[in-house]
Amino acid sequence: MTSRLRQARTERRWSQDRLVREICEYARKHLVDVASPASLKVYVSEWENGRRSVSGPYAAILRALLGKTDDELFGSPTPASSLIADGYDDLLGRIDSARTLSLSMVDSFLAQTELLRSFDRQMGAAGLVDQMRAHLDSLEDALTFAVLPDARRPVATALAGAATLAAWQALDVGAVERAWRHYELGKRAATEAEAPMYLAHAMAEQAYVLSDAGRAEMAVDLVREAQRIGGSKVSPRLAAWLFAAEAELCAKAGLAEDCRRALDQADAALPSGNEMRDPDMLSIFLNANHLARWRGNALAILGEDEAVAELYRALEGMDPAFTRATAGLRCDLAQAHLVRGEFGQAREHLQQARLLANRTGSVRHRRRIERLTEGL
Structure with missing residues (x-):
């Protein structure tokens, strides 16, 4: 438990004092009662050294702040819901409930995924750990007890989309193994959904x-x-x-x-035009402006001078709601300027990228920012 919680904190480059301040700020915003800052400082030290267990309310706050699951923070996975083996009646009850899963229920699952995607795009994934886990649990539960293919396919499709989103969120907060497992879940669900x-x-x-x-x-x-x-x-x-x-x-x-x-x-x-979203694949956002960013990024990696013009074109047309994507674009611009030896411009873009990465809690972007900063 000790090393995992400490590692999650240091991944964000937070001191123990910073974590205490973040806990207090979270409690203020969400009207949650917590101990005084002085007591919390003792708690954090004792949590990380294994001298105090983390109670449920504080575990929920830490999950939201650090973007990790209980297993990733404390080494003890949250017990998953399971079928109580007390007879066939319970099993058949779950199966009968799954049979009544209507299209409107699947639509509700898709709407929940869309809500989580929208929040993640603007605010980052760190605060969505509990919501995303509960959403996946609900979808997996619905799929487990749906029997026939016509009932399973729509749920499996919804699970494939949600699991892939959860995987990208996990990758963004540095939970690499969780990301890999979610991708595997998404692939299995997509295969079943055909x-x-x-x-x-x-x-x-x-x-x-x-x-x-x-x-x-x-x-x-x-x-x-x-x-x-x-x-x-x-x-x-x-x-x-x-x-x-x-x-x-x-x-x-x-x-x-x-x-x-x-x-x-x-x-x-x-496809031509300014439309960015794929109606057949709602997780895909791509138009000419997005592609300009991708082209600029790839050319910057290759060290090509033409990358800068492509990236500024993408920055000019960037939707401000894409906070995390903008952080990545600023990193791309910093890299492109570094290749040209334009250190002042690179430093400015890294400063903007750092502010956005801090807002979204993106460990993945922070790591890239640190690597690029070493080149200044």
Whole structure:
């Protein structure tokens, strides 16, 4: 327990005093009673040294602040709901309840995923750990007791989308193993739902876990496998998204020619117009402006001068609601300026990126900011 809680705190570069202040601020905003700052400072020290257990209310606050599950913070997983083996009546009751799962109920699941996606896009994933876990539990429970395929497929599709979102959120807060497991859950659900678009999307996002871990070439292989599986069954916007992801991963693997080819394919596949959202795949946001950011990012990784113009074009058209994406774009610009030896501009963009990353609690962006700062 001790090292995990301390590690989660240090990942955010928070001192114990900073964590105490964050707890107090959270309690003030949410009208929760907590101990005095002086007592909390003692609590934090004792929690991290194993001399005091973390009670339920404080565990909930820590999960929200640090974006981690109980298992990731304290080493003891939250007990999952399970079927009590006290006879067939209970089992049949759950099965009968699942049979009544109507389309409107599935729509409610999708609406909840959309709400969580919107909050995550603007405010970050750190405060959504409990809500996302409860949402996945509800979907998994509904799928477990749905018997026939016509009842299972809609729920499995909803679970595939929610699990992939949960995986990206986990990756953003630095919970790499949780991210990987959620991607695997999303892939299994998409396979059962016979939904190749959802399967291809989950595989392509999972490739970023491999890339972040230093396995860029394996990541390229995985995103290409996602394209193969999706084939002609993916929408044009998702096809463009998959090519853009391939381009970025190729850049990270040092495959410059492959990167440029994939960027051209993404540009050719992308539907015209300013619409950004894919009606067939609501998790996909991509238009010409988003693609300019992706192109600029990939070219910046390759050290190309033309990256700067593409990235400023993307910044000019960036929707301010995409807070986390804007932080990433600022990092891209800093990297592009560093390649050109323009350290003043790079420093300005890193400062803006740091402010946005702190707002969203993005550990993934913070790590990138630190790496780029070393180049100044």
